[in-house]
Amino acid sequence: MIIDSTQYNGPCSCGYCHEMATKEAVIEPGCLKQLSRYTRKHGLTGKFAAIYDENTYCAVNMVRPQADQEIVLPARNLHADEKAVALVLRQLDKDVRYLAAIGGGTIHDTTRYCAHSRGIPFVACPTAASVDGFCSTISAMTWNGFKKTLPGIAPILVLADIDIIKEAPLRLTLSGAGDIFGKYTALADWKIAHALTGEYFCPRIETMTRDAVEAVHQCCEKLSQRDTEAVAQLMYALILSGLAMQMMGNSRPASGCEHHISHLIEMEPAALPSHSDALHGEKVGVGTILASEEFHRIAEIEDITSCVKPYTFLGESEIRSFYGERLWRSTLEENKNDCMAGVTAGKLILTWPQIRQIIGEIPSPTELTRLYSKTGMKSSLEDMGIPAEYLPAILKYSPSARNRLTMMRIRWMIDA
Ligand SMILES: [Zn+2]
Numbered sequence: 001m002i003i004d005s006t007q008y009n010g011p012c013s014c015g016y017c018h019e020m021a022t023k024e025a026v027i028e029p030g031c032l033k034q035l036s037r038y039t040r041k042h043g044l045t046g047k048f049a050a051i052y053d054e055n056t057y058c059a060v061n062m063v064r065p066q067a068d069q070e071i072v073l074p075a076r077n078l079h080a081d082e083k084a085v086a087l088v089l090r091q092l093d094k095d096v097r098y099l100a101a102i103g104g105g106t107i108h109d110t111t112r113y114c115a116h117s118r119g120i121p122f123v124a125c126p127t128a129a130s131v132d133g134f135c136s137t138i139s140a141m142t143w144n145g146f147k148k149t150l151p152g153i154a155p156i157l158v159l160a161d162i163d164i165i166k167e168a169p170l171r172l173t174l175s176g177a178g179d180i181f182g183k184y185t186a187l188a189d190w191k192i193a194h195a196l197t198g199e200y201f202c203p204r205i206e207t208m209t210r211d212a213v214e215a216v217h218q219c220c221e222k223l224s225q226r227d228t229e230a231v232a233q234l235m236y237a238l239i240l241s242g243l244a245m246q247m248m249g250n251s252r253p254a255s256g257c258e259h260h261i262s263h264l265i266e267m268e269p270a271a272l273p274s275h276s277d278a279l280h281g282e283k284v285g286v287g288t289i290l291a292s293e294e295f296h297r298i299a300e301i302e303d304i305t306s307c308v309k310p311y312t313f314l315g316e317s318e319i320r321s322f323y324g325e326r327l328w329r330s331t332l333e334e335n336k337n338d339c340m341a342g343v344t345a346g347k348l349i350l351t352w353p354q355i356r357q358i359i360g361e362i363p364s365p366t367e368l369t370r371l372y373s374k375t376g377m378k379s380s381l382e383d384m385g386i387p388a389e390y391l392p393a394i395l396k397y398s399p400s401a402r403n404r405l406t407m408m409r410i411r412w413m414i415d416a
């Protein structure tokens with residue numbers, strides 16, 4: 001499978017002229033062997049350095065491209081942080097003209113940052129279908145202990161070698177499927193925000209993301225058998241979702257309330273003192289089921305008039321006691337210019353029939369749970385080591401983790 005950016009670039013019915021930074025994505029068995037052919041095609045010449053970690057350097061089926069320089073980062077305690085960046089920049093030859101990230105999310109974020117700081121392009125060579133961030137334009141880093149998004153660049157080219165990716169630890173692949181199923185609620189949130197406030201919406205981006213999710217829905221049961229076609233389909237969807245974010249200029253099409261649930265769990269607020277080792281896509285996948293269950297329940301209400309109250313953000317003392325000393329100030333700061341400003345009870349009542357219809361497009365929690373269990377994915381809070389009694393708090397407080405209009409935030413206006 002090949003994704004050619006010219007298919008999606010250009011003038012669009014949404015009013016914008018879309019332009020992706022990534023020119024081409026190749027999702028095929030053995031494509032890493034042809035790295036030099038593809039780099040030549042895209043005008044990359046001169047000395048290049050390949051960045052690995054110790055695991056990806058020796059990954060099953062890995063055929064290492066002939067690089068002028070190889071940098072292999074230690075796998076133990078490797079994070080996309082200032083230490084990993086220093087390790088790369090210290091070793092990197094001065095005359096290197098482009099980089100190749102050969103690994104997972106951490107290697108990509110580190111390489112993306114280093115390429116940006118050197119002012120040179122990079123090629124993304126993911127070794128696992130675990131997340132949709134390979135084509136991101138920003139680096140998700142931990143800088144001196146704090147999670148930050150720092151400047152980076154998008155890869156000019158993606159080479160996703162399915163021979164390598166299908167042999168990655170199965171848990172990574174299933175986590176990637178969780179990140180993809182999260183698009184069901186993310187797209188619903190985007191459409192609902194558009195219906196309620198007129199927020200910018202692009203049907204081309206919506207369709208490309210939805211098609212990618214549906215394709216994975218059809219074949220995901222074969223992921224656990226490391227089926228080449230199914231893994232390629234998943235990788236295709238993850239890359240397409242990343243490109244949709246490039247077209248959009250932000251993560252709106254790919255990240256909604258289900259990602260906020262994942263963020264909240266990761267933040268470990270004071271009132272939910274439970275650490276989970278679950279991977280990003282596992283948390284997103286479970287968040288999708290939890291959100292689907294709650295939304296379908298609320299959508300059963302045909303006339304919402306008697307349940308709607310004016311919007312208010314959570315009280316400062318409530319935020320303080322839920323999040324604790326470490327997090328409460330930054331949470332208030334995040335929500336300062338509230339995304340729900342201007343959403344009135346009357347407007348919500350008026351838009352309700354449309355919102356119910358959009359919720360109807362999200363697969364039911366029963367369908368998702370059945371699908372996850374057939375695929376071997378985690379499907380509940382308990383599966384991730386989080387007590388089930390946290391559920392009401394997770395539903396209530398997760399919208400405050402990010403200031404983005406979602407159905408979960410609208411729920412604050414609904415007594416039901
Ligand atoms: Zn558009």
Ligand SMILES: [Zn+2]
Nearest residue numbers: 132179280284
């Ligand atoms: Zn994600």
